[in-house]
Amino acid sequence: MSADHALPASDEQLTGRLRMYYWMRLTRTFDERMVSMWKQGRGVGATFSQRGHEAISVGAGLALAPDDVVAPLHRDLGCYLVRGMAPDRIFGNLLGKATGVTGGRDANLHGLGDLSLGIIGFISHIGLSMPVALGAAVAFQQRAETRAVLTFIGDGGTSTGVWHETLNTAAVFGAPLVVVVENNQYAFSTPLSQQMRVSDVASRAEGYGMHGEIVDGNDVEVVYDAVRTALERARSGGGPTLLEAKTMRMLGHAIHDGAEYVSAELLLEWEQRDPLAIFEERLLASGVEGRDLRRIDRRADQEIDAAIAAAEAAPLPDPSQMERGVYVA
Amino acid sequence: MTTNADSRLAPSGPETIHRDLTYLEAIQEALRVEMRRDPSVCVLGEDVGGTFGGAFKVTDGLAAEFGDARVRNTPLCELAYVGMATGMALMGLRPVVEVQFADFITSAFDSIVQFAATTHYRWGGPVPWVIRAPSDGGISSGPFHSQNPEAWFVHTPGLKVVAPSNPADAKGLLIASIRDPNPVIYFEAKPLYRSLRGEVPSGEHVVPIGRASIARSGSDVSIVAYGAQVREALGAADRLAHEGIHAEVLDLRTLKPLDWEAILASVHRTSRVLIVHSANRLAGVGAELAAEIAELAFEALDAPPVRLGAPDTPTPFSPPLEEAFRPDADKIVAAVRDLVRY
Numbered sequence: 135m136s137a138d139h140a141l142p143a144s145d146e147q148l149t150g151r152l153r154m155y156y157w158m159r160l161t162r163t164f165d166e167r168m169v170s171m172w173k174q175g176r177g178v179g180a181t182f183s184q185r186g187h188e189a190i191s192v193g194a195g196l197a198l199a200p201d202d203v204v205a206p207l208h209r210d211l212g213c214y215l216v217r218g219m220a221p222d223r224i225f226g227n228l229l230g231k232a233t234g235v236t237g238g239r240d241a242n243l244h245g246l247g248d249l250s251l252g253i254i255g256f257i258s259h260i261g262l263s264m265p266v267a268l269g270a271a272v273a274f275q276q277r278a279e280t281r282a283v284l285t286f287i288g289d290g291g292t293s294t295g296v297w298h299e300t301l302n303t304a305a306v307f308g309a310p311l312v313v314v315v316e317n318n319q320y321a322f323s324t325p326l327s328q329q330m331r332v333s334d335v336a337s338r339a340e341g342y343g344m345h346g347e348i349v350d351g352n353d354v355e356v357v358y359d360a361v362r363t364a365l366e367r368a369r370s371g372g373g374p375t376l377l378e379a380k381t382m383r384m385l386g387h388a389i390h391d392g393a394e395y396v397s398a399e400l401l402l403e404w405e406q407r408d409p410l411a412i413f414e415e416r417l418l419a420s421g422v423e424g425r426d427l428r429r430i431d432r433r434a435d436q437e438i439d440a441a442i443a444a445a446e447a448a449p450l451p452d453p454s455q456m457e458r459g460v461y462v463a
Numbered sequence: 464m465t466t467n468a469d470s471r472l473a474p475s476g477p478e479t480i481h482r483d484l485t486y487l488e489a490i491q492e493a494l495r496v497e498m499r500r501d502p503s504v505c506v507l508g509e510d511v512g513g514t515f516g517g518a519f520k521v522t523d524g525l526a527a528e529f530g531d532a533r534v535r536n537t538p539l540c541e542l543a544y545v546g547m548a549t550g551m552a553l554m555g556l557r558p559v560v561e562v563q564f565a566d567f568i569t570s571a572f573d574s575i576v577q578f579a580a581t582t583h584y585r586w587g588g589p590v591p592w593v594i595r596a597p598s599d600g601g602i603s604s605g606p607f608h609s610q611n612p613e614a615w616f617v618h619t620p621g622l623k624v625v626a627p628s629n630p631a632d633a634k635g636l637l638i639a640s641i642r643d644p645n646p647v648i649y650f651e652a653k654p655l656y657r658s659l660r661g662e663v664p665s666g667e668h669v670v671p672i673g674r675a676s677i678a679r680s681g682s683d684v685s686i687v688a689y690g691a692q693v694r695e696a697l698g699a700a701d702r703l704a705h706e707g708i709h710a711e712v713l714d715l716r717t718l719k720p721l722d723w724e725a726i727l728a729s730v731h732r733t734s735r736v737l738i739v740h741s742a743n744r745l746a747g748v749g750a751e752l753a754a755e756i757a758e759l760a761f762e763a764l765d766a767p768p769v770r771l772g773a774p775d776t777p778t779p780f781s782p783p784l785e786e787a788f789r790p791d792a793d794k795i796v797a798a799v800r801d802l803v804r805y
Contacts, residue, residue, distance in 0.1 A: 203554070240585040247586035254553060255586040262578050265543040269550020269558075276505065276532045276556070283550075296573070299543035306538055460620050462589045462644035 193357030225445035290321025351379030508561030580621030628693030635670025744772030
């Protein structure tokens with residue numbers, strides 16, 4: 135498994151909002167290239183578009199301190215990238231290559247765990263990362279370490295029993311845990327109205343006795359500030375936080391899903407609030423030069439081109455190794 | 464014949480003192496020894512902490528010695544607290560989880576089978592936890608406080624499964640399970656908790672995972688058992704000896720990985736094998752044993768491998784029903800007589 139993904143030399147100087155823009159753009163470019171590869175038949179199995187989720191995954195990911203731990207899901211690509219998971223390792227995983235994060239064992243964006251980067255890989259049973267993230271938080275608390283844990287879940291995931299068990303237990307323990315709900319209006323084809331009878335998931339925080347907050351999930355700076363504050367609260371003994379980030383899943387659940395069940399009007403409404411576009415607009419209005427953003431765009435293109443080329447050229451896993459690693463030797 | 468006749472076991476050190484402990488006291492001693500040795504070892508579960516010390520009092524006194532953080536009471540949430548143990552283990556702790564009754568382990572099934580068991584294979588995350596599951600019946604506990612669900616976990620890649628039959632192994636296998644870098648499910652036979660006493664070495668007594676033990680030597684038939692059924696098998700073997708039938712009792716001790724070397728060696732010695740477990744016979748651990756023995760030792764056998772287990776029925780509550788349901792020494796004696804006559 136390869137080492138950390140360092141920022142290219144030319145971008146190491148990127149700070150603050152330009153750095154934020156770089157990660158947003160890298161995530162968007164990765165996603166667009168991935169989607170077109172799958173449409174061209176160059177993919178293996180399924181994959182999951184990230185479109186519309188970049189502000190949450192990047193904003194929350196950037197808010198983490200180096201020693202914090204995160205348990206992301208399948209629409210949190212930006213978070214994996216920000217934590218230092220190299221794009222070629224992720225493309226390698228998407229293509230089932232030996233160089234992928236899981237060496238061809240777990241599928242597409244699943245199971246992208248790497249403890250050296252402080253990332254816990256998830257399983258398809260949505261909700262099951264929640265108690266694992268809580269356990270990591272409890273470990274930090276037990277050893278009196280000032281570290282916090284971040285995890286994500288979708289609106290559909292909030293209907294599971296393990297969601298309830300985890301939030302209640304996190305509150306009882308006062309655990310340093312931050313849960314970001316990516317409320318993207320649909321769980322596969324099921325709209326929010328068939329998932330819950332409340333308009334805000336965050337309103338449930340009160341019922342657990344924890345801090346709850348609603349944030350604009352399409353505004354990367356808002357997400358960053360809210361997650362950073364929540365993580366600081368967690369590290370300083372203030373207990374867990376439930377953050378609901380409102381957004382929209384702009385494409386289907388997975389690549390094979392045309393999402394015909396989503397109205398064109400709803401998509402159009404959210405398209406006006408595209409997280410990349412609103413952030414770029416704000417940067418330009420604040421005096422950032424367009425050519426600086428385009429330079430970052432080109433850098434992202436080059437990085438993703440190189441990652442795809444490396445992943446496509448990488449070897450497939452050796453079937454003779456298939457039974458290895460079930461157990462720690 | 465004595466327990467621990469297995470010559471592959473490391474001898475105890477010269478300073479080792481053997482004391483008589485109950486099965487329950489031996490489990491408790493293992494927890495205390497490991498918690499004193501290693502600050503990363505901790506205990507969690509429902510009612511395990513404080514001054515209460517667990518539904519069966521296995522963790523009694525641990526909170527007083529090690530504090531509430533290392534002996535952690537959880538809310539009623541099997542799925543969450545097993546998931547928590549996975550997260551704690553990934554961060555370098557060695558949690559020992561008590562599910563109050565093995566029956567309730569199903570409420571944690573996803574956290575065990577889907578998450579913890581697959582993690583190392585998928586992305587290399589080590590999950591060194593132990594789940595202690597008080598199992599088995601015979602004490603009128605009804606359908607939901609008597610179960611033996613070990614076969615589900617033996618069927619799951621990535622888990623190890625142990626089931627000690629006596630106090631010395633209860634201690635030694637728990638210490639081995641805590642030190643193992645993989646998720647281990649430790650089935651403790653609650654009918655033995657206070658009813659079985661035996662010599663237990665003091666200190667860091669380790670019984671390696673994956674090693675069966677010959678609980679009694681014999682030449683006519685092998686009785687392969689584990690957990691509470693080893694005591695029944697030993698009782699049956701005593702009675703059979705009076706009839707001139709010399710039964711060997713092989714105590715599996717570990718159900719995953721199985722000690723095929725010891726199992727096949729015993730079958731080769733006796734040419735007849737009876738497999739006994741408290742769990743349902745259908746698709747139980749005995750089914751795998753019988754199939755593998757038939758495949759690998761067919762020519763050594765003078766009779767088909769025979770299995771004795773519970774019927775395909777939930778565990779009934781009322782004493783005559785449960786007695787009819789559960790294998791015991793009487794049923795083992797009858798099955799061996801048939802097997803020897805084959």
